[in-house]
Structures are given as C-alpha cells and as structure tokens.
Amino acid sequence: MNKKTIKDILIVIIVLVGLLILYFLLRSLTPKDEEEYDEYLKDYKVNEYIATYISDEAMARIYLNDYIYTMHNDPNKAYNLLAEEYRNKKFGNKQNYIDYINSLGNNTYTLSRYYKQAADEYIIFGVYDQYENIYIFKTKGVMQYELYLDDYTVEI
Numbered sequence: 001m002n003k004k005t006i007k008d009i010l011i012v013i014i015v016l017v018g019l020l021i022l023y024f025l026l027r028s029l030t031p032k033d034e035e036e037y038d039e040y041l042k043d044y045k046v047n048e049y050i051a052t053y054i055s056d057e058a059m060a061r062i063y064l065n066d067y068i069y070t071m072h073n074d075p076n077k078a079y080n081l082l083a084e085e086y087r088n089k090k091f092g093n094k095q096n097y098i099d100y101i102n103s104l105g106n107n108t109y110t111l112s113r114y115y116k117q118a119a120d121e122y123i124i125f126g127v128y129d130q131y132e133n134i135y136i137f138k139t140k141g142v143m144q145y146e147l148y149l150d151d152y153t154v155e156i
Contacts (some may be wrong), residue, residue: 021061028067059125060127064111067137075101076094078097079091079097080146081145083138083148085153086147089154090149090150111133124138124156
C-alpha cells in the first residue's frame with residue numbers, strides 16, 4: 001500500500017467516527033417526552049383502557065338519557081329496570097306500565113337538577129327533569145341500576 005491509500009483510509013475512518021459522534025449528540029438532544037410517547041405506543045396492549053373522569057352531573061345525565069331512551073324504544077326492558085317491589089306496588093303489571101308510558105307521549109327530557117347520596121353497597125342518583133319528575137337510580141355499579149319513579153310508593 002502506498003502512502004496516499006493509507007491517508008485516504010484514515011480520512012474515511014475519521015469522517016465515519018465524526019458522523020457517529022454527531023449522531024449520538026443529536027440523539028441525546030431529542031426531547032425525552034417523544035421517547036416516552038414512542039415507548040407508550042410500543043407497549044400498548046389491545047385490552048388496555050384509559051381511565052376517564054366523569055362528573056356526577058354527567059353521570060346523572062347519562063342515567064336519565066339511558067332510561068328515557070329505553071322507555072321509548074324498549075318498554076319491556078324499561079319495566080325490568082324498575083325495582084321489583086316498586087313496580088309491583090306502583091303498576092301491578094307490565095300493561096299498566098306501558099299505558100303509563102303511552103300517556104307521557106314522546107316528550108324530550110333534560111336534566112334540571114340532581115343529587116347524589118352514597119350508601120354502603122350502592123349510590124343513589126336522584127334526577128329531576130324539566131317537568132320536575134323524579135327518577136331515582138339506585139346504582140350498584142356503572143350503568144347497573146334499579147329505578148324508582150317516586151320516593152313515596154316504597155322505601156328506598
């Protein structure tokens with residue numbers, strides 16, 4: 001090998017080492033948030049969920065909307081959402097309940113006010129619509145409730 005070839009090889013090696021040093025310097029300057037975000041995407045599981053906070057008012061509105069939708073679209077299911085002791089004492093049978101629904105018409109209902117009361121095994125949401133009708137949801141879990149349409153027919 002002649003001196004010029006050795007000199008060219010040394011120049012190439014020095015340039016490559018310089019590029020490697022530059023690469024690692026630039027990589028160390030990248031924000032850590034991007035790396036953590038990329039890492040989150042790499043570790044994402046199919047059945048993983050992200051917890052979301054829902055206010056009591058939003059939950060009361062969800063319960064009211066769920067029941068009103070069910071009442072108009074599936075009266076049999078809505079009848080079964082009523083607490084058993086309450087529905088037997090208030091309506092007696094399913095046909096009386098369906099007649100009650102038909103007497104209401106197809107009004108729209110919006111939340112006007114609500115209250116929340118916690119007990120040992122359940123949470124009660126008392127929801128009032130714009131007509132001052134009360135819906136008492138006795139919840140045992142999210143969207144697992146039994147319903148009372150008043151607070152005087154049976155003790156809740």
